[in-house]
Amino acid sequence: MKIAVAGKGGSGKTTIAGTLARLLGRRGHDVLALDADTNPMLGVSLGIGPEETDLLMAVRQGVDAGHIGHEPTLEGMVDTFGRDAPDGVRLVLASRIEKVDPGCPCCGVSPEQLLRDLEGDNVVIADLEAGVGTLSRMPENGVDALLVITEPTVKSIEVARVVCALATERHPEVEVLVVANRVTSDTDRDAIAKGLDRDVFVVPEDESVADADRDGAAPVDVDDGSPAVAAVAALADRLDVRSKVSA
Ligand SMILES: Nc1ncnc2c1ncn2[C@@H]1O[C@H](COP(=O)(O)OP(=O)(O)OP(=O)(O)O)[C@@H](O)[C@H]1O
Numbered sequence: 721m722k723i724a725v726a727g728k729g730g731s732g733k734t735t736i737a738g739t740l741a742r743l744l745g746r747r748g749h750d751v752l753a754l755d756a757d758t759n760p761m762l763g764v765s766l767g768i769g770p771e772e773t774d775l776l777m778a779v780r781q782g783v784d785a786g787h788i789g790h791e792p793t794l795e796g797m798v799d800t801f802g803r804d805a806p807d808g809v810r811l812v813l814a815s816r817i818e819k820v821d822p823g824c825p826c827c828g829v830s831p832e833q834l835l836r837d838l839e840g841d842n843v844v845i846a847d848l849e850a851g852v853g854t855l856s857r858m859p860e861n862g863v864d865a866l867l868v869i870t871e872p873t874v875k876s877i878e879v880a881r882v883v884c885a886l887a888t889e890r891h892p893e894v895e896v897l898v899v900a901n902r903v904t905s906d907t908d909r910d911a912i913a914k915g916l917d918r919d920v921f922v923v924p925e926d927e928s929v930a931d932a933d934r935d936g937a938a939p940v941d942v943d944d945g946s947p948a949v950a951a952v953a954a955l956a957d958r959l960d961v962r963s964k965v966s967a
């Protein structure tokens with residue numbers, strides 16, 4: 721099953737993608753977390769820390785510099801440009817490199833191609849770049865579910881509206897779920913639900929998420945019972961995740 725996470729910049733995509741990946745990993749799912757942002761930070765929300773997250777980017781850039789060989793297969797990419805995170809999650813960077821070798825699968829690959837080609841028994845959770853770019857280029861069968869993250873602000877809701885419209889028009893087969901993030905009141909939730917004319921899934925504003933961010937840690941490692949983490953756990957229930965679950 722492939723789940724993409726989209727929304728406006730700063731809406732909470734990485735926080736929610738990383739937390740969801742960790743929680744599904746804990747439930748025994750084989751999770752591949754795909755960082756499709758050009759400024760990859762998913763490693764931090766997954767709990768490998770900012771230094772290791774930077775290191776992963778350096779490995780990817782090493783292809784540009786010629787220190788690291790190209791990887792012609794998807795398995796090779798996941799191996800070389802990936803790293804294990806806690807709870808059995810495998811993190812992979814999909815970021816492009818500068819000097820693309822035409823025809824080389826590892827450096828010509830785009831996040832949307834990767835998402836299409838990553839088939840298997842695992843759950844893929846892709847943290848997309850802000851806005852609609854990746855989604856507008858997404859081929860058929862790129863994803864099964866789309867989480868549209870929005871804060872209760874007019875600008876964030878507007879981006880979510882465009883993302884939802886694009887998904888509905890181009891990918892009617894995809895399950896679209898709106899996540900109202902950083903909600904502090906019913907007024908916040910209603911603003912999003914009314915603005916998008918959709919049911920929304922609420923993730924509350926949570927101090928421990930801010931604490932985690934300050935310390936470069938994963939929200940689940942700071943407090944796995946915090947309101948936001950509990951809400952993401954409920955989101956995982958709601959998603960009806962289909963994948964192999966190891967015993
Ligand atoms: N539920 C929440 N409660 C409190 N703070 C939150 C919550 N969700 C996200 N944040 C904070 O909001 C900020 C943005 O979150 P995050 O980096 O996940 O957003 P993003 O959509 O991935 O951003 P970008 O577009 O830059 O990649 C971070 O400082 C994060 O700690």
Ligand SMILES: [Mg+2]
Binds near residue numbers: 757847
């Ligand atoms: Mg992000």
